[in-house]
Amino acid sequence: MNLQAKFAIDIPADIKKAIDLQGSRNIIEIPTAELGKMRSSLNDFIKILGCRITDEDIAEFQRLNRSVGVADLPKVGSIWPFHPQQMRRTFAMFGARHSLAGFSAIKQQFKHLIVRISEYYGHGAASARAEDVRLDHELIYLLKESRIDFEATMLYEFYNSDQPLAGKKGLQIVEERQDAPIIYKSWEMVRKLVKENKISYHTTLVNGCVNGHKCDMYGIINPAYCIECDGAIITVEHGNNWYKKHFSLVTYVSSLKNMSEGEFSHYIPQIRCAEKVMDGLGIKYVGYTCDREDP
Structure with a gap:
C-alpha cells in the first residue's frame, strides 16, 4: 500500500x-x-x-x-x-x-x-x-544483454551488407567489406568482443560511433563535430535525420534579416556537414547559398 x-x-x-x-x-x-x-x-x-x-x-x-x-x-x-x-x-x-x-x-x-x-x-x-x-536484477541483465545484441548486430551488418555508409569509419568499413577482418564474419565473434568491451557501437540521431568512452563529447555542442570524428558511422537513417536538420536550419537562417557572425559560424558548418552527409549517401536536397564565405 x-x-x-x-x-x-x-x-x-x-x-x-x-x-x-x-x-x-x-x-x-x-x-x-x-x-x-x-x-x-x-x-x-x-x-x-x-x-x-x-x-x-x-x-x-x-x-x-x-x-x-x-x-x-x-x-x-x-x-x-x-x-x-x-x-x-x-x-x-x-x-x-x-x-x-x-x-x-x-x-x-x-x-x-x-x-x-x-x-x-x-x-x-x-x-x-x-x-x-x-x-530487479533480471531486468538489468536483460537490458544489458539486449544492448550487447544490438551493438553486435549493427557492427556485423555494417561489414556484411551492401548498405551505404558515410562518415570516416563508415567509409572505411565500405572499403574493407571485400577483405574484412575475420572477426567481423561471425556474429557470435562480434558479440563476444562487444561483451568483453573490446569493440563498441553507440548511436545518436545524427550518427553512430565506435569510439565509446574515448569520445570527447564535442558533438553535444555542435553535431558537425561528430561527422569529422574518426569513429563516425552514418547510415541512411541518420542521413534522413540530417536532411530534416538541413531543411530546418536553412529555413531558419533564411528568415534572419541580419545574421550575426556568431550565428553564421554556428549554423553554416552544420548545414555544410548535412550536405556532405547527404552527398555521401546519395540523398537529394536543395543546397544553401549565401553571399558570405564559409567559416
Whole structure:
C-alpha cells in the first residue's frame, strides 16, 4: 500500500498557499458532516475487507515516505487507517513511479494551480522507480544483454551488407567489406568482443560511433563535430535525420534579416556537414547559398 495522508510530511509554505487557493476554486462543496460519513464508511469497508498491515506494507511505506519517523508508523497487523486523500496520493505516485503520467498530466487531472502541488503528491516516485530497476536484477541483465545484441548486430551488418555508409569509419568499413577482418564474419565473434568491451557501437540521431568512452563529447555542442570524428558511422537513417536538420536550419537562417557572425559560424558548418552527409549517401536536397564565405 503506497498510501499516505494521515502520515503526511509538513507541506511547504508556497504549496500550502496554493492548496488554499485551490480550495477556493471548488464549485461543489461537500458538507463536513457528509465527508465524515464518507470517511467512516470507507474505514468500515476496509475493516470488512480485512486489509491488515503487513511487514511488506511498512517497507513500501517507508520507501515512499522517508520523512516519517518509526514512532509514527502504523502497526503491523492493524487495520490500515484509510483516508480519501490517500487515493489522490496513490494515483499520483502510481502514475509517476511507473512512467504512466508526468506531473504536468497529473496537474491537469487533479486541477491543481501549480505543478509543485502535483509533485508533492507524487514525491518519492523518482527514487522508488530507480530503486525498482536497481533491485530487479533480471531486468538489468536483460537490458544489458539486449544492448550487447544490438551493438553486435549493427557492427556485423555494417561489414556484411551492401548498405551505404558515410562518415570516416563508415567509409572505411565500405572499403574493407571485400577483405574484412575475420572477426567481423561471425556474429557470435562480434558479440563476444562487444561483451568483453573490446569493440563498441553507440548511436545518436545524427550518427553512430565506435569510439565509446574515448569520445570527447564535442558533438553535444555542435553535431558537425561528430561527422569529422574518426569513429563516425552514418547510415541512411541518420542521413534522413540530417536532411530534416538541413531543411530546418536553412529555413531558419533564411528568415534572419541580419545574421550575426556568431550565428553564421554556428549554423553554416552544420548545414555544410548535412550536405556532405547527404552527398555521401546519395540523398537529394536543395543546397544553401549565401553571399558570405564559409567559416
